[in-house]
Amino acid sequence: xxxxxxxxxxxxxxxxxxxxxxxxxxxxxxxxxxxxxxxxxxxxxxxxxxxxxxxxxxxxxxxxxxxxxxxxxxxxxxxxxxxxxxxxxxx
Numbered sequence: 001x002x003x004x005x006x007x008x009x010x011x012x013x014x015x016x017x018x019x020x021x022x023x024x025x026x027x028x029x030x031x032x033x034x035x036x037x038x039x040x041x042x043x044x045x046x047x048x049x050x051x052x053x054x055x056x057x058x059x060x061x062x063x064x065x066x067x068x069x070x071x072x073x074x075x076x077x078x079x080x081x082x083x084x085x086x087x088x089x090x091x
Contacts, residue, residue, distance in 0.1 A: 008021070017034070017035040018034050021047075026044035027047065040059050042057050054067075054084045055067045055084070
């Protein structure tokens with residue numbers, strides 16, 4: 001079933017890693033679907049920006065995070081923010 005498959009990894013000449021599914025959509029289940037050399041990361045599921053356990057877009061160099069589910073931006077709850085911060089401290 002495609003819902004359970006990871007996209008296929010491609011790496012650009014500049015080192016950008018992208019996981020793309022059979023429908024040519026960004027897609028990865030267990031991590032960011034796009035990873036840039038500078039550390040920027042973007043989570044996608046079936047072509048839509050999405051992440052269940054944290055921000056779906058992270059720019060570490062600017063300390064900015066963006067939260068999305070099913071392609072829609074949203075403001076995380078206090079509980080989600082606390083869980084995310086605790087997860088970051090564990091790493």
